[in-house]
């Protein structure tokens with residue numbers, strides 16, 4: 054007779070949408086009702102009020118709701134005057150959306166390697182900026198960790214850069230007490246459900262403190278209109294809708310500070326509790342202001358699958374952020390066939406190692422202390438069999 058290992062029930066997931074819904078159901082339904090009864094579903098008072106609350110939270114003068122984070126980056130670059138074929142410096146280790154936005158805005162992506170924490174290596178960025186005439190930068194505050202904002206500021210001033218900061222994973226993150234997204238002319242973020250401020254569907258926002266840029270961003274997300282039926286620009290249809298804005302404003306944004314605190318507590322427990330010769334926690338030097346969108350750890354390449362399987366066997370789900378570099382993606386190589394000959398293992402050795410070693414442990418605001426202990430315990434005993 055064949056022995057079948059029983060499938061362990063998954064208990065600890067990466068994002069617990071069931072618990073989220075149980076927590077917020079009645080408030081969300083009340084927000085939906087308000088919008089339904091208002092009879093106004095696109096670009097009304099809900100979006101306007103949410104935009105100003107978000108801007109206030111962020112310390113920016115203007116928030117501009119968009120359909121998603123990808124579009125927020127694209128219209129940010131377009132508002133900053135990116136010309137077709139112009140070079141844009143970014144990181145090879147991120148959501149594909151970062152580079153896709155650059156390409157959709159007409160830019161030509163340039164990449165530099167990452168540092169040991171997985172974030173764009175700003176020293177290498179500077180070395181490239183010295184050699185190449187690059188005017189645009191899309192830095193990514195990956196995993197919820199802030200890049201050094203003082204270094205970004207220096208680069209911006211020294212090389213006269215136009216910057217759209219990709220804050221999709223880092224809403225509320227700080228570096229030396231300063232909020233991410235306040236160095237670049239534009240900050241972009243996402244309300245995709247898994248993000249730290251995740252809506253019940255798609256959404257995003259661009260933020261700026263420049264009134265002219267704000268006007269342009271507002272126009273670009275709405276068919277390029279400057280007034281009704283006057284189209285000054287070839288814009289997008291990329292609006293945050295009233296229902297998502299109402300839910301974000303009434304229910305989710307007010308919870309963000311406590312959710313962030315919970316993520317930081319879990320990260321602290323993992324950092325202090327996980328000790329295993331094969332597991333490394335690749336944190337930047339300064340994680341004080343991180344909002345821990347993800348909790349990446351590194352496992353030797355030949356042991357990663359075993360590690361993930363062992364945790365799954367105990368009902369703990371993990372994931373990989375990210376399994377491939379953006380310049381190795383088929384769509385990128387089709388768009389830039391000349392890059393196919395580039396060996397990314399040689400060109401971006403650190404980033405490439407990340408794709409082979411990184412594993413994300415569960416970190417979300419609805420994890421219980423007991424579940425955090427179970428994850429830590431599993432990290433200690435996974436290779437004892």
Ligand SMILES: *Cc1c(COP(=O)(O)O)cnc(C)c1O
Nearest residue numbers: 121122123148150151221243245
């Ligand atoms: C999620 C994400 C995006 C894209 O956001 P969408 O709302 O899904 O379009 C862009 N950049 C990063 C780093 C992300 O994590």
